[in-house]
Amino acid sequence: SAHNPLLKDGKIEFWQQELRKMSSKYTHLVWEEGLEPLDKLILLAFADNAASGGLAYLSIPELAHLTGLELDQLRVRLKMLEAMGYLLVDPQFSERGVRLRHVYFLNEKKLGEKVV
Secondary structure: OOOOHHHHOOHHHHHHHHHHHHHHHHHHHHHOOOOOHHHHHHHHHHHHOEOHHHEEOOOHHHHHHHHOOOHHHHHHHHHHHHHOOOEEEEEEEOOOOOEEEEEEEEOHHHHOOOOO
């Protein structure tokens, strides 16, 4: 849009291109894994939204919507993927110690183990 100054100097286009590069890298790595179909589906959803360092910008409700999984089933699978080392989880807390959300990262080292 001509009204958005960020579009004029290409910053948004650059960020979108970088995000596409990173997400395609992680998507390729996930496809190479020999995982159960549901686990692969979850990781592909994360990979499709992954930025540098494997940071995946998805909430659990967004992930449930994308995968079609129920929240309880999804939470169980996320814990399994974390235990297997595919996901790194960084819980976020408020200043009062209240859990706000989890930030998820795809573990590139685990995903890249079989890639030559």
